Amino acid sequence: MTMAESTAATESSHEVHHHKEPDFWSKYVFSTDHKMIGMQYMFTGIVMALIGGYMAYVFRMQLAYPGEHVPGFGTVTPLAYNSLITNHGAIMIFWVAMPILIAALGNFLIPLMIGCDDMVFPRINRLSYQIFLISVIVLISSFFVPGGGFGGAWTAYPPLSAQSQYNLTPFGAPLWLLAVALEFVAFLLGGINFITTTMNARAKGMKMYDIPIMVWMIVIASLLFMASVGPLIAGAVMLLFDQTLGTTFYNPENGGDPVLWQHLFWFFGHPEVYVVLLPAMGAVAEVICVFSRKKLFAYKTILYTTFATGILSFFVWAHHQFIAGIDPRMAHVFTVTTVIISIPIAEMLFCYIATLFGGSIELRTPMLFALAFLAEFLIGGVTGIYLGSSGMDIYFHDTYFVLAHFHYTFFPIAIIGFFTSIYYWFPKMFGRMMNETWGKIHFWGTIIPFNCIFLPLFVLGMAGQHRRIYNFKNFPDLATPDLHNLRIFATWSAVVMLVFQIPFMINFMVSIFRGKKAGKNPWKANTLEWTAPSPPPHGNFKELPVVYRPPYEYSVPGREKDYWPQNEPN
Amino acid sequence: MIESLLDNVSTYGGKIDNLFTLITIIVGVWFILAEAVLFYFIIRYRRKEGVKAQYVTGEKKKEHNWIAYPHYLIILCDIVIIAGAVMVWYEVKQKLPPADEIIRVTGRQWSWIFTHPGPDGVLDTADDIETVDKLHVKVDTNYHFQLESKDVIHSFSVPVFRLKQDAIPGRVITGWFNPTKTGEYDVQCAEICGIGHGIMAARISIETPEAHQAWLDEQSKMDQTQRMAMSAENQIENREDNDNG
C-alpha cells in the first residue's frame, strides 16, 4: 500500500479545490461532477420510465378493450401494438433500469461511499452520459420515422428483425438497434470507470471487506456487463449490417443462422438480469441495516454468494431457448445450471431476512420499499423455478406466466429498488427530506395495484395465453369472458398504479425546494456518504475521510450511540 | 391445477401438469416459509422505546447454520425438481416414440400450413392434403410433425397438448404428440412474427378414426386448389364471426 499512503499524505495537505461559481452550462449540462452526472442519468431515466409507463397503459387498454379508441393515443394498430411492446421492454430495461440503478446510483454513490472526491475519469464519465443521451435521442426518433418504431420484440430475433420485408420497419429497426448499441458503449465506459474507481480510489484504511455492499454490487454488476456484452456488440454489428447493407449473417437462405443471434443475445441477456438485480439488492441491504439498526447478517457470505451468482449467471443463458430450436440434449445441462442458481440467490435472501432478526425496525418509507422488494422478489424467484425446469418450460415458454414472472423480478428491481434508493438517498442528493405521509400513500398505491396487475397474468399464462398478441379474440379458447375479465382487471390495476405515481412526482418536486432541511446524517447511518454535507459540494468532503471499520456496525454492545460511522476513530 | 383452466388432451400433458404440481408444492412451502419468517420478524422486532437492537454478525458458526441448513434443504429440493423436469423433457422432446403418421407443419407470415400425408400415409406424394390454419388428426395416434418455416421464426404451440416448438427457417425440427380426446382446440403462434402475429391462429380438430376417414375421403375428391380455397374461406368466416362476437 505504499502508493496509497504517499497519495494520502499529499491529500491531507491538499485543500479541496475552490472553483469560481460555474455558469449554467458547465454546472448542469457539461458537468464532470459525478453527482451531477448521476442526476442527469436519473432524470433521463425517470423521463424514459414515464414514456415506458405510457406505452404500458396504451397496450394494456388495447388488450382490455381491443380495437377501441384508447384515450391519449387513438386506435392501436397491430404495427403500433408490436412497436409499443417492443419499446416498452427495451426502454424499461436499457433506458430505465440500467441508467437509474447502475449509472445514476453508481455515479452518485460510489465516490461518496468510498470516500473520494470524484470518479477517477470524470471526463470519460461525462462522455458516457453524452453517448447515453444520444442513444435516447436515436431511440425516440425511431418512433417517428416512416414505418414507425421497431416491432420485433426486445429480443429482436432475426430474420424478423433483420429483414424489412418481414418486420415492415425499414428505418425503425436499424435505429432501434443503433440506439441499443450506443447504450452499450455508454455503459461500458461507465462500467470501466466504476470498477477502476472502486479498485483504486478508496479512502485510506478502506479494505476489501469495508466496502459497502451497495458499491460491491454495482462493481460486480459492471463486471458482469462488461464480460457478457462483448459478443452481443459483435452480434449487433452483424445484425446492423444484415439490416442496412444486406449481408446474410442471420439469413438461413444464404447459410446464415438465426439461432446464433439468440445465443449471442441471451449470453448477454441473462447476466443482464443480474446486472440490474445486484444494485437493487445493494440498495436494499443498506436500507434494511439502517432501519433495523442491525449489522448486515454474514457480510462475507453475501459477497461470496453474489460472486457465485454472477459467475453462474453465465452458465444458464440457453434456458431462454429451450423450445427455440436448440438441441434437446443441451436443455438438460441448462436446466441443471438454472435450478442451481437458486441456491446462492436463496442464500442471499435468507441473509437479508436474517438481518431483521433481533432488530429495532422502523417502518419509514425507504424501509417499506426495501421490505416490499424482499417480499415481492421472492415471488419472482420461486416462479423462475418453473421456467428454469425444461419440462415445465415447454408449456410456459412465451406465455403470460413468463411475463408475470419477469415482471415480478424486474418490477421489484427497477421500480421498487429505485423508490427504495430515492427515498433513502434523497436527503443526500438534495439536502432535504421527502414527505413521509405522501411517501406511505405512494407506497401502498404502488404495491397493491402492482400485485393486482400481475397475479391475474399468472392465471392467464396457466390458461395458455401467449405474449405479444394484440387481440385475443382470434383465439376461441382464450376469448372466454372469464379470462377477459382478468385482462380488464389487470389493465385497471395498471391505470391505478400509474395514477399513484402522481403523488410521488409532486412529493419529489416539492421536497426538492420546500422539504425539511436534512442535515448531514438524517438516518444515523454509518457509511461515508453521510459524513459529507447534504447536498455534497463539488469535491464532496471538507476533509477526505479515513476509514476505521466495516460499514454496518450498528447497535454495537457497550456503545452509547447505536451507530458507529466508518470514519470515526473510536 | 392447470387442467382446471385448460383441458389436457395429449398423452404427456398430464405429466407436465404433474410436474407443475410437484414444483408448486416444493417452492410453495419455501415461499410461504420465507414470507412467514419475513413478516414475523417485521412484526416481532418493531422499534420499541428503550430496546436496543441485537448485535449479530452472522459470521459465527452457530448463527451461520441458520442459513446453512435451509440451504442444504434447497439443494435437495433442487435435485428433485431437476429430476422431474429432465424426465418430462426427455419424454416430450428427446425420445420420440415410433410414428403412426407423419405430418408437416409449416409456418409463414401469418398462417399455418398443415400437410397431411393423405390416404397413402406418406408425405410428399401426389395425394398429400394441404390445409391452411386447420389441422385434422386422429385420436389415440402417435403423430410425428416436421416443423418448418418459410420466412421468420414462428412457434407451433398447442396449449391443450402442453406442446410448443419454435419453427426456425432453414431447419427441420421433428416432434411428436398423441391426442387422447376428440374436440377442436386452438393452435397459436407463440413467437412474435410481425404485424400479423395476433391473427396467426389455427385450429386443431381431433377426430375419431371414422370421422377422420370421412374427412379424408371428402378431401380426396377435391383437387388441391379447391381445398385451399375452401379452407381460406372458412378462415375468413371464422375471423368475421370472431370480430362480430
Place this chain on the structure above:
Amino acid sequence: MAFTAPLATARSATDIPTGRLATWWVVVSEIVIFGGLVVCYIMFRLHHTDWAEHASHTSTTAGAFNTFVLLTSSLFIVLAHQAASARDLKKAFRYIWFTIGGGCIFLVVKSIEWTNEISHGYTLFTNNFWSFYYVTTGLHGLHVIAGMVIMAIISIGVKKGEHLPRVEYIGIYWHFVDIVWLFLFPLFYIAK
C-alpha cells in the same frame, strides 16, 4: 473550462496506476468483442466446409507482410515507452511516429488487398465467409486507426514532457490490437 483532475485519479489502492488499470479493463472488454466475432466465425467456418475454397483467395503474402508490420510497430511503441520512462522525450516522440507510420503501412497494404479482392468479385455480399472477412478485418482496421489518432495526440504531450505514462497505456492497447491480428492472420489467411 479548465479541467483539474480529481484527487481520486491519483490514488492507487491496487498499486497499479489508475490509467493502466483502466487500459487493462478496456482490453478485457475488447477481448470479448473481438472474441465474440471470432467465435462466431469459427463456428460458421467449421459448419460450412466449402469456406476453405473461399479462404484460398485471400492473399497470404499481404497478410504475412502486415503481421510483420504490426509486430515491428509493436516493437517501436515499446521502445517509445522505454525512452519515455528514461525521459528521453525526443526519442520517445520519434518512436511514437514510427509506430504511426507502421499503422499507415498496414492500412495501405490492407486497402490494396481489399481493392484487389473486390475487383475479383469477392465483396461483402459474396457469401458469409467474405462478410466475416470484411467485418472482422474492418473492425480491426478501425482499431488501428483509433490507435494512430490517440498516439498522435499523445505525441504532442510527449514533446512537452506531459502525461508520459500515457505512452505505456497506448502501448498496451496497440499490443492488444497486434495480438488480435496475430489470430486473424491464421484464421483468415493461413487456414485453407
Place this chain on the structure above:
Amino acid sequence: MSQEHAHPNYIKIWAILTFLLFVSIVGPMAGIQAVTLITAFGIAVVKAAMVGAYFMHLNIEKRYVWYMLFTALIFLGLFFFGTSPDVLKAEGTNWVNPSPEQAHAETDGGGSHH
C-alpha cells in the same frame, strides 16, 4: 507515474517473433493439416503470449491482471461450448439444418436422427 522497471532486450524478442512468423507461413507448405494447425494456431498463441508477456509487461504486472484477461477468454470458451451444438453442427437430436444447397436437393430431409 509509471513504475520503473528493467527493460528486456526488445529487439531480441522482436527477432524471435519475426522468426515465428516465418515458421507459421512456411508450415502450411508441407501440406499436412495437423502441421498447419500447429504452425498456424499454436504459433499464434506463442506469439500472443510473447507480446503479452514482454511488450505488455504482463510478466512483471500484478498477477490478477493476468486473471482478468484469462477470465474473459474463459467466458468466450463457455459461449463456444454452449452455442456450437446448435450453430456449428448441421444436425442433432430431432433436427437438421442442411446448408442451402443441400436443402433444395432433399426436401424431405426431416425425420428423427437418434
